[in-house]
Amino acid sequence: MPSYAVLPPLVAVLQAAHQAAEWHAPQRRKGEAAEPYINHLLEVASLVAEATQGNDANLIIAALLHDATEDCAIPNEDLVARFGPDVASLVAAVTDDKTLPKAERKRLQIDHAAHATPRTKILKLADKTSNLRALAASPPAGWATARKQEYLAWARAVVAGTRGASPWLEAQFDAAAGDAERAIGS
Numbered sequence: 001m002p003s004y005a006v007l008p009p010l011v012a013v014l015q016a017a018h019q020a021a022e023w024h025a026p027q028r029r030k031g032e033a034a035e036p037y038i039n040h041l042l043e044v045a046s047l048v049a050e051a052t053q054g055n056d057a058n059l060i061i062a063a064l065l066h067d068a069t070e071d072c073a074i075p076n077e078d079l080v081a082r083f084g085p086d087v088a089s090l091v092a093a094v095t096d097d098k099t100l101p102k103a104e105r106k107r108l109q110i111d112h113a114a115h116a117t118p119r120t121k122i123l124k125l126a127d128k129t130s131n132l133r134a135l136a137a138s139p140p141a142g143w144a145t146a147r148k149q150e151y152l153a154w155a156r157a158v159v160a161g162t163r164g165a166s167p168w169l170e171a172q173f174d175a176a177a178g179d180a181e182r183a184i185g186s
């Protein structure tokens, strides 16, 4: 028997959304508009839901919780206990090892994307799509053009490894990358 309660998918998704809102309550996005962080999590979850036509509740839950370990230090065992091993392993697959230097973490993301499962690829694609939409609409105030260009190139390199997982989501990413490129200029 799993220690977590097996709930109807709609109930489980909303519980995860509520939990994510509480965990990330003090956090804001990096952009000038400083939107509440939950906006990012809901956008990623919504992209995942549409890409999978609502048929993968655990992947939607993982999207809501994908930054909980990295940003809120929620241990993976807690995610297993509350949301089950499938959700916890999806979150672990998109969580950077913060003991590594930043450049190494960024390089590993490119590496890992290419070898990820199709579900993890969808999660990564949705996350990068949301981040590039934000870069176009509300870039961080302190970022020079070169830093924005570097971020865009890196996001494209990560997403290159996810090609084939969801053509619809790839199109969303490509549109966001194009908008970001135009917004950044040269």
Ligand code: ZN
Residues within 6 Å of the ligand: 040, 044, 066, 067, 127
């Ligand atoms: Zn994210």
